[in-house]
Amino acid sequence: MPDIQQLSPSVINQIAAGEVVERPASVVKELMENAIDAGAGRIDVTVEQGGTELVRVVDDGCGIVAEQLLLAVAPHATSKIRQADDLFRVGTLGFRGEALASIAEVSRFVLRSRPKADDAGAELEVTGGRLSPIAPCGCPVGTTIEVHNLFYNTPVRRKFLKSTQTEMGHTSEAFTRLALAHPRRHFTLRQHEKFVYDLPPTDGWIDRIAAVFGAELAEQLIWVESHDGDVHLSGFVADPTQSRGNQKMQYLFLNGRAIRDRSLQHALGEAYRGLLLTGRYPVALLQIEMPPEAVDVNVHPTKLEVRFQDGGRVYSQLLGTLRTRFLTTDLTAKYRPNGAAGESTGADMAVEPASAFAAADPTGGHDAARAAQMREELVRWAKGELAAVGGSAGLGEPVSLAGATGSGPFAGGAIGSATAQREFGSLPGIPRPSAQPLELMPLDRSKFGLPDAPIVSRLADNRAFTPVRQPSPAIQVHDRYLIAETDDGMVVIDQHALHERVLYEQVREKVLAGALETQRLLVPEPVDMSPAETAAALSNRELLAQLGIEVESFGGGTLLISSYPAMLAKLRPADLLRTLVERLVDGGKAPDRRDLLDELLHMIACKAAIKAGDRLTPEEVAELVEQRHLAQDAHHCPHGRPTALVFTRDDLDRQFKRT
Numbered sequence: 001m002p003d004i005q006q007l008s009p010s011v012i013n014q015i016a017a018g019e020v021v022e023r024p025a026s027v028v029k030e031l032m033e034n035a036i037d038a039g040a041g042r043i044d045v046t047v048e049q050g051g052t053e054l055v056r057v058v059d060d061g062c063g064i065v066a067e068q069l070l071l072a073v074a075p076h077a078t079s080k081i082r083q084a085d086d087l088f089r090v091g092t093l094g095f096r097g098e099a100l101a102s103i104a105e106v107s108r109f110v111l112r113s114r115p116k117a118d119d120a121g122a123e124l125e126v127t128g129g130r131l132s133p134i135a136p137c138g139c140p141v142g143t144t145i146e147v148h149n150l151f152y153n154t155p156v157r158r159k160f161l162k163s164t165q166t167e168m169g170h171t172s173e174a175f176t177r178l179a180l181a182h183p184r185r186h187f188t189l190r191q192h193e194k195f196v197y198d199l200p201p202t203d204g205w206i207d208r209i210a211a212v213f214g215a216e217l218a219e220q221l222i223w224v225e226s227h228d229g230d231v232h233l234s235g236f237v238a239d240p241t242q243s244r245g246n247q248k249m250q251y252l253f254l255n256g257r258a259i260r261d262r263s264l265q266h267a268l269g270e271a272y273r274g275l276l277l278t279g280r281y282p283v284a285l286l287q288i289e290m291p292p293e294a295v296d297v298n299v300h301p302t303k304l305e306v307r308f309q310d311g312g313r314v315y316s317q318l319l320g321t322l323r324t325r326f327l328t329t330d331l332t333a334k335y336r337p338n339g340a341a342g343e344s345t346g347a348d349m350a351v352e353p354a355s356a357f358a359a360a361d362p363t364g365g366h367d368a369a370r371a372a373q374m375r376e377e378l379v380r381w382a383k384g385e386l387a388a389v390g391g392s393a394g395l396g397e398p399v400s401l402a403g404a405t406g407s408g409p410f411a412g413g414a415i416g417s418a419t420a421q422r423e424f425g426s427l428p429g430i431p432r433p434s435a436q437p438l439e440l441m442p443l444d445r446s447k448f449g450l451p452d453a454p455i456v457s458r459l460a461d462n463r464a465f466t467p468v469r470q471p472s473p474a475i476q477v478h479d480r481y482l483i484a485e486t487d488d489g490m491v492v493i494d495q496h497a498l499h500e501r502v503l504y505e506q507v508r509e510k511v512l513a514g515a516l517e518t519q520r521l522l523v524p525e526p527v528d529m530s531p532a533e534t535a536a537a538l539s540n541r542e543l544l545a546q547l548g549i550e551v552e553s554f555g556g557g558t559l560l561i562s563s564y565p566a567m568l569a570k571l572r573p574a575d576l577l578r579t580l581v582e583r584l585v586d587g588g589k590a591p592d593r594r595d596l597l598d599e600l601l602h603m604i605a606c607k608a609a610i611k612a613g614d615r616l617t618p619e620e621v622a623e624l625v626e627q628r629h630l631a632q633d634a635h636h637c638p639h640g641r642p643t644a645l646v647f648t649r650d651d652l653d654r655q656f657k658r659t
Contacts, residue, residue: 009075010105010129020102023161024051025170027103027147032178033093034100035059036256040142041201042186045175050167050191052150052158060142063115066122069134072111073126075101093257093303100145105129106157108148112139128153169535172196172557176212176531177258180251180285183208197556209236209285212557214528217242217283222329224286226321231290233317237268238283240275240331245582248532249283254295260304267315271322275331288314474625480612482621489648495624496612497637502627504605504638507567511546511601517566518548524560527574529581531557536584537577547600549577567608579603602638 021027028045035043038061048054064072071077075098103109104126114121121139125132151158161167168191175197179187183205189197199211210218221236235253250268252259272282296307308314474484474493482493510516529537534557537544544551548565564573580600610616616624628634628643637643653659 020098021106021150023170024055024150024167025174027051027055027107027150028057028171029174029178030099030103031055031057031145031147032175035061035143036178036182036185037092038062038143040185042188044188044190046190046193047168047171048192050164051171052161052164052167053148055147055150055171056144058142058144060140063118063121063142064111064113065115065118066113066134066136069111069113069122069124070131073100073104073109073124073131077101103147106154107150107152110146110148111143112137112145113143114139114141116141163539165535165539169532169539172531172535177251180208180212181253181256181258181287195555205285205287206236213530214557216528221283221285222325224321224325226317226324228313228317230294231288231314231317233286233288233321235284235286237271237286237322237325240272240282242283243272243276243280244283245280245579246585247281248530248585250281251285253285253287254297254306255289255292257297257303257306259306261306263311263315264318267318268322271319271326275326286318290314474621476616476621479615482625484625486646489646489650489652491644491646493625493628493644494612494637494642495614495616496609497641497643498628498631498634499624500605500609500637500639501631501634501643502624503567503608504601505631507565507605507608508598508601511597516546516548518550518563519566519569520563521561521573524552524562525573526554527559527561527577529557529559529578532585533557533578533581534559537581540584543597543600544577544580546597547580547604549573549580551577565604565608568604571607576604576607579607605638 020030024047028047028051032043032045035057038059040059040061042060044056044058046054046056046058100109100111105128108128109126111124111126112121121137123135123137123139151161172189175187175189179185179197179199184201184203186201187197187199188195197212199208202208202211206218206221209221217238220239220242222239223235224237225232225234227233238249247265250265252261252264268282268284276282294309296309297303299305299307474482476482476495480495482495482498484491484493507516534553537551537559538553541551548563549561550563551559551561554560559577561573561577564576568576580603583596583599583603610624634643650659
């Protein structure tokens with residue numbers, strides 16, 4: 001039997017680091033929380049390589065006296081609690097006394113601090129847990145902490161870090177959660193000496209929300225507030241038209257602390273029941289204030305999870321507050337002459353290019369002149385005052401990916417079939433139908449008033465269909481189903497499901513061949529996104545480019561779209577990008593790259609396909625029925641729903657009691 005031995009302090013600290021410091025974002029969170037607890041009015045965060053090479057946090061808080069610098073990096077040393085009972089009434093963000101010791105154990109750590117009463121500051125360096133002597137230094141009032149080469153001495157941990165863009169996304173998310181929770185403080189975030197965020201202090205929480213997520217979302221938020229004894233709930237929930245495909249836009253703050261709570265997220269979902277489609281999640285930013293003794297924040301080292309003394313009460317308050325508010329609010333989707341009414345559904349909608357520019361400068365002042373000029377030009381273009389920008393009138397002509405050149409993902413020529421096959425291999429195959437397609441009766445064109453020559457309809461922007469045979473007799477009912485006669489009965493076709501299948505196969509073939517037509521925007525369209533969504537989009541630029549969507553960073557949480565699939569001309573490029581990025585940041589195990597591309601093709605086909613409720617002309621009905629015979633799997637849409645139901649003559653006879 002092996003001997004039992006007590007672990008060394010270094011090993012103990014590395015174990016603690018594994019619990020507290022998961023990635024650079026964890027360092028940013030812990031250091032920012034300490035700065036807030038120190039009473040800082042301004043907190044400046046600088047990172048390099050997403051935080052893996054450097055995290056620097058500078059605050060103007062109360063500072064640390066030189067004699068206590070060693071205690072500051074000692075395990076379980078804290079100024080925030082004195083006895084066990086204090087754990088049940090914690091009023092600060094940090095209190096465990098583990099963060100600095102854990103971080104210093106797995107990095108090259110530098111701490112400089114100066115209290116207001118001192119004329120000079122003091123500096124302490126820690127390299128992988130090894131302390132250097134404290135030395136005097138010049139520094140401003142407050143505390144500066146630099147964390148270099150995170151996990152340099154634990155290569156196994158460093159190996160599990162993700163790409164720079166991904167780590168930067170997590171870092172930005174940690175930053176924005178604290179910046180949202182404390183709007184009266186000035187926060188900045190820089191990477192490579194460029195501002196990602198510059199958030200001045202504000203008394204209006206909505207102003208901070210708009211600065212982080214953009215005015216387009218902020219304008220759709222609904223204020224909610226309620227009191228239940230000593231529990232105060234307040235904040236904003238979004239109009240149902242602003243739903244998301246995951247829960248990442250649900251921000252819950254408890255006494256200034258960002259938390260995750262499945263029970264409260266469930267209450268949010270219940271409050272929106274009947275207002276959102278299946279698979280959609282509400283957007284919410286909510287603050288809960290309650291006595292510290294009514295909640296246990298010492299549940300997990302990261303302090304993201306809490307335990308309420310009376311969780312049912314908080315659940316009921318949140319659910320009741322939202323339902324009451326919705327009952328007194330007109331949630332009917334409003335038509336805006338210059339903007340889309342609610343979420344894009346594929347129908348003809350006006351576009352409001354200026355809506356995404358209503359927030360403050362998204363570059364954080366880094367390129368304010370460029371931002372102002374772009375805003376002015378787009379607003380004028382939206383009003384019809386500007387016919388051309390840069391000498392080119394109107395939208396650019398559709399271009400093929402195979403002919404795109406320049407910088408970015410299209411540099412060097414085509415993303416052709418060879419590249420696609422090398423990068424993605426062959427996408428999951430589509431099984432051939434086991435039976436022969438139904439043979440439909442020939443169409444008497446004169447009966448439907450159709451011309452003798454085949455036509456090309458408006459379906460899929462006049463590109464998706466090429467009639468090759470006489471269409472079958474079919475009629476549209478309730479603007480969603482097509483009914484056609486067969487030799488042995490009748491078939492009822494779901495127009496959206498069938499069109500979606502046809503488009504999916506056509507788009508898939510074009511993407512793999514590098515021949516998907518794209519529409520290049522005259523002026524790039526900006527899109528405000530969360531930090532995680534921004535990182536996901538930039539990390540998958542090549543994948544998006546294969547789908548005809550070119551994006552680039554514009555600073556902060558803003559992306560610029562310069563091209564998008566021409567077949568989706570009726571959709572807002574911003575809505576399409578959000579839909580695709582929501583899938584990219586969806587939780588769970590990262591999907592295989594080929595499977596992910598296939599899923600994105602499903603989304604594009606669904607967005608481009610005609611919808612239930614779209615009225616079709618007789619010519620369009622005929623052409624859609626024609627395309628049924630050309631699809632490899634005409635029986636199901638890409639999501640697995642049947643495209644048609646067959647009723648034989650015998651089936652009909654039985655229903656009418658003829659047999």
